Amino acid sequence: MTGLRTDLYELRMAAxxxxxxxxxRATFSLFARRLPHRRxxxxxxxxxxxxxxxxxxxxxxxxxxxxxxxxxxxxxxLAALSVLRFTGDVWAVPEGRVVFADEPLLEVTAxxxxxxxxxxGLLNLVTFQTTVxxxxxxxxxxxxxxxxxxxxxxxxxxxxxxxGVARASAIAGFAATSHVEAARRYGLRPxxxxxxxxxxxxxxxxxxxxxxAADFPVNPIFLVDTYDTPAGVRAAVDVITELGxxxxxxxxxxxxxxxxxxRESRAILDAxxxxxxQIVASGSLDEDVIAALVAAGAPIDAYGVGTRMGVSYDAxxxxxxxxxVAYGDRPVLKLSPGKATLPGAKQVFRDRTxxxxxxxxxREEPPPPGHEPLLVPVMRGGxxxxxxxxxxxxxxxxxxxxxxxxxxxxxxRRLAEPEPLAxxxxxxxxALHERVAAHVRTAGTY
Amino acid sequence: MTGLRTDLYELRMAAxxxxxxxxxRATFSLFARRLPHRRxxxxxxxxxxxxxxxxxxxxxxxxxxxxxxxxxxxxxxLAALSVLRFTGDVWAVPEGRVVFADEPLLEVTAxxxxxxxxxxGLLNLVTFQTTVxxxxxxxxxxxxxxxxxxxxxxxxxxxxxxxGVARASAIAGFAATSHVEAARRYGLRPxxxxxxxxxxxxxxxxxxxxxxAADFPVNPIFLVDTYDTPAGVRAAVDVITELGxxxxxxxxxxxxxxxxxxRESRAILDAxxxxxxQIVASGSLDEDVIAALVAAGAPIDAYGVGTRMGVSYDAxxxxxxxxxVAYGDRPVLKLSPGKATLPGAKQVFRDRTxxxxxxxxxREEPPPPGHEPLLVPVMRGGxxxxxxxxxxxxxxxxxxxxxxxxxxxxxxRRLAEPEPLAxxxxxxxxALHERVAAHVRTAGTY
Numbered sequence: 014m015t016g017l018r019t020d021l022y023e024l025r026m027a028a029x030x031x032x033x034x035x036x037x038r039a040t041f042s043l044f045a046r047r048l049p050h051r052r053x054x055x056x057x058x059x060x061x062x063x064x065x066x067x068x069x070x071x072x073x074x075x076x077x078x079x080x081x082x083x084x085x086x087x088x089x090x091l092a093a094l095s096v097l098r099f100t101g102d103v104w105a106v107p108e109g110r111v112v113f114a115d116e117p118l119l120e121v122t123a124x125x126x127x128x129x130x131x132x133x134g135l136l137n138l139v140t141f142q143t144t145v146x147x148x149x150x151x152x153x154x155x156x157x158x159x160x161x162x163x164x165x166x167x168x169x170x171x172x173x174x175x176x177g178v179a180r181a182s183a184i185a186g187f188a189a190t191s192h193v194e195a196a197r198r199y200g201l202r203p204x205x206x207x208x209x210x211x212x213x214x215x216x217x218x219x220x221x222x223x224x225x226a227a228d229f230p231v232n233p234i235f236l237v238d239t240y241d242t243p244a245g246v247r248a249a250v251d252v253i254t255e256l257g258x259x260x261x262x263x264x265x266x267x268x269x270x271x272x273x274x275x276r277e278s279r280a281i282l283d284a285x286x287x288x289x290x291q292i293v294a295s296g297s298l299d300e301d302v303i304a305a306l307v308a309a310g311a312p313i314d315a316y317g318v319g320t321r322m323g324v325s326y327d328a329x330x331x332x333x334x335x336x337x338v339a340y341g342d343r344p345v346l347k348l349s350p351g352k353a354t355l356p357g358a359k360q361v362f363r364d365r366t367x368x369x370x371x372x373x374x375x376r377e378e379p380p381p382p383g384h385e386p387l388l389v390p391v392m393r394g395g396x397x398x399x400x401x402x403x404x405x406x407x408x409x410x411x412x413x414x415x416x417x418x419x420x421x422x423x424x425x426r427r428l429a430e431p432e433p434l435a436x437x438x439x440x441x442x443x444a445l446h447e448r449v450a451a452h453v454r455t456a457g458t459y
Numbered sequence: 460m461t462g463l464r465t466d467l468y469e470l471r472m473a474a475x476x477x478x479x480x481x482x483x484r485a486t487f488s489l490f491a492r493r494l495p496h497r498r499x500x501x502x503x504x505x506x507x508x509x510x511x512x513x514x515x516x517x518x519x520x521x522x523x524x525x526x527x528x529x530x531x532x533x534x535x536x537l538a539a540l541s542v543l544r545f546t547g548d549v550w551a552v553p554e555g556r557v558v559f560a561d562e563p564l565l566e567v568t569a570x571x572x573x574x575x576x577x578x579x580g581l582l583n584l585v586t587f588q589t590t591v592x593x594x595x596x597x598x599x600x601x602x603x604x605x606x607x608x609x610x611x612x613x614x615x616x617x618x619x620x621x622x623g624v625a626r627a628s629a630i631a632g633f634a635a636t637s638h639v640e641a642a643r644r645y646g647l648r649p650x651x652x653x654x655x656x657x658x659x660x661x662x663x664x665x666x667x668x669x670x671x672a673a674d675f676p677v678n679p680i681f682l683v684d685t686y687d688t689p690a691g692v693r694a695a696v697d698v699i700t701e702l703g704x705x706x707x708x709x710x711x712x713x714x715x716x717x718x719x720x721x722r723e724s725r726a727i728l729d730a731x732x733x734x735x736x737q738i739v740a741s742g743s744l745d746e747d748v749i750a751a752l753v754a755a756g757a758p759i760d761a762y763g764v765g766t767r768m769g770v771s772y773d774a775x776x777x778x779x780x781x782x783x784v785a786y787g788d789r790p791v792l793k794l795s796p797g798k799a800t801l802p803g804a805k806q807v808f809r810d811r812t813x814x815x816x817x818x819x820x821x822r823e824e825p826p827p828p829g830h831e832p833l834l835v836p837v838m839r840g841g842x843x844x845x846x847x848x849x850x851x852x853x854x855x856x857x858x859x860x861x862x863x864x865x866x867x868x869x870x871x872r873r874l875a876e877p878e879p880l881a882x883x884x885x886x887x888x889x890a891l892h893e894r895v896a897a898h899v900r901t902a903g904t905y
Contacts, residue, residue: 021651170616205467337656
């Protein structure tokens with residue numbers, strides 16, 4: 014990972030720290046300042062890639078040449094950067110856990126130059142994955158028992174984002190992805206059958222369905238809306254019957270009034286004795302459309318969810334922050350209006366009964382009775398404490414989300430006007446904040 | 460570029476075509492079905508990376524092993540894929556041109572398996588870059604003469620998306636980016652100074668500003684809102700005066716009432732005789748906030764625009780499509796409700812006077828009088844016709860956008876309730892569509 018994957022100001026600050034021998038350890042806290050519109054909770058995600066980013070962060074010869082020739086760094090700074098690696102410690106909320114505003118997702122403690130340089134990359138990876146996992150979780154809540162498949166790749170923000178979306182949606186419980194490279198990388202189930210162009214490339218729908226079933230006899234799904242949906246379903250029925258297809262089979266509806274067409278399709282299939290043929294719906298779906306289809310009793314077995322999940326259309330980012338909370342032996346804070354921060358390394362304590370909200374406290378505080386800590390050590394001295402296994406990380410995260418989803422209180426989990434759990438501040442953290450803030454107000458600075 | 464960077468259904472369709480010796484050339488057209496909410500125009504972008512994607516698309520041994528072991532492809536299909544490259548022709552609207560709904564941005568003609576396999580990648584790259592360039596263009600329209608800097612990297616959809624955003628915003632006229640790797644890759648100006656954590660790492664603001672100015676005497680910009688903005692500006696004034704700094708200098712406001720604080724800061728700076736010190740504003744900016752600041756006469760010289768531009772917050776994607784319009788010697792179309800397509804390879808003809816809207820016609824039609832064609836050949840036989848030069852591509856695209864922005868009629872360029880130019884259909888295309896649609900309606904299929 015090139016060390017230039019950062020903002021210029023991180024490099025300038027780091028250079029200044031190195032030049033001044035400011036090597037004290039700093040702690041930065043990464044958290045969401047508030048939840049986006051219509052979100053009752055967030056699903057923590059992005060940690061696995063963030064740890065890889067930290068482990069591989071380094072400047073090669075080309076990077077250093079650019080910093081010398083274009084940015085104007087001097088020789089001692091370049092020498093310092095050439096041997097710089099991330100050597101710090103990281104505590105984090107494991108991926109898949111449900112979190113709320115003002116709760117640290119990740120805390121970095123490292124010599125300040127290192128901790129500063131990785132800000133942009135950490136914010137980027139955690140914000141993106143958490144944003145998409147949280148949106149995908151809403152689709153899961155909407156879908157009830159129906160399966161969800163990630164169809165987002167064609168409209169994610171670049172090809173790498175497509176893989177990130179496949180991963181984040183898998184953590185939230187999506188059963189498969191259309192994205193083949195992502196399926197390989199993260200051990201997901203690849204899924205997909207045919208597009209309208211396939212149907213159009215044959216003389217008629219029956220010819221297309223016949224060819225496809227011959228080539229892919231295992232679980233073919235026929236796209237039936239190229240010309241006229243009921244006629245397409247009847248063509249699928251004819252081909253299924255004619256070829257004596259059995260096992261898992263499906264038809265896909267991609268346009269029109271999905272509830273009405275699903276009912277009509279179900280009726281045609283059932284009348285032909287093809288009760289086992291599933292109905293897959295796709296086309297501009299999101300949690301609201303899915304919830305409406307479920308509420309209408311539409312007989313849909315699986316949903317292909319694309320763009321609106323993959324870009325988190327109604328809330329495509331998160332007001333995340335990476336803030337210095339301690340430097341050397343002093344806790345620090347920021348008083349900027351609307352962007353104030355709490356000082357010190359922290360811990361989030363969760364009431365497993367769900368009756369009380371989370372408590373944000375100091376890392377060394379004991380948990381309040383009945384509470385469990387969410388942040389755990391994940392990296393020490395620049396080395397991750399788990400083995401790097403992308404597929405295992407997704408599986409473990411999905412299990413954590415399953416458990417947290419079962420725990421999540423109703424006001425936070427409902428789709429419309431959700432009410433997030435409000436975290437409270439522990440007495441220890443409140444006292445520290447008051448002490449530091451009073452000092453800043455009196456001294457005009459820390 | 461691994462050939463697995465596609466949706467599974469593309470691979471299945473391609474495998475079916477290869478197996479059936481369906482090697483006729485197909486033409487696919489990539490276009491936006493409609494403009495997003497509050498967009499009067501789109502800025503075409505993403506072509507350069509799309510051409511690289513096409514030139515490098517191939518399956519390596521690992522890809523083929525995955526398709527064999529997990530997807531279940533047979534030996535003849537794997538053999539065919541192992542030698543498959545994109546050998547087609549591409550016409551496209553050059554990057555930076557202003558375009559509207561229903562106008563092809565790119566048309567691919569290739570043996571159908573190749574043209575199908577690259578659908579996902581092409582849609583992804585063009586949709587993402589066009590979405591962001593179009594959002595960034597609105598920021599430019601809002602900013603008037605003020606400079607714009609891309610600050611989005613920390614909240615783009617992954618680290619690669621950060622580079623894409625730097626590129627797309629540069630095409631739309633942004634003057635610099637915080638993203639150092641992107642600046643190197645695309646020949647952009649890297650920009651950035653300090654964060655709040657830097658100020659907090661020193662005993663007080665003056666110490667931080669003094670250190671920063673000593674380390675970066677060329678164009679230092681002091682972040683003044685860590686504790687109290689007017690006090691921060693006075694600290695900057697003291698340090699500038701004390702060190703006798705000259706040349707370009709600035710202060711950055713990142714929170715609070717930016718219009719009021721900019722006026723107050725300007726007054727403090729001017730009273731100290733520092734009229735040359737510029738004011739940079741940042742913090743949750745988008746075209747609406749910028750336009751309001753400009754309308755309020757806020758004395759702001761440059762805007763750092765991040766998340767809201769970088770994820771195109773109010774419209775994070777585009778209803779783009781990649782549709783088969785010809786296969787072999789027959790033009791094809793789709794009649795799905797709301798997703799109907801026009802048949803045949805096309806051209807977009809632009810009235811340079813701006814008095815009339817664009818005309819979408821057939822590729823071989825002559826331009827209407829006074830109109831210029833927008834699509835040009837960019838790839839032939841799988842080889843791009845320009846040299847691949849990422850920096851030159853951005854520069855040329857930015858020049859095209861400058862020219863098109865000067866041309867763009869007011870109803871389409873205004874920020875609030877813009878009215879996009881409506882493209883009309885040429886008589887030749889209308890006649891072809893009528894003929895093909897009538898045939899589909901009569902025959903129930905093409």
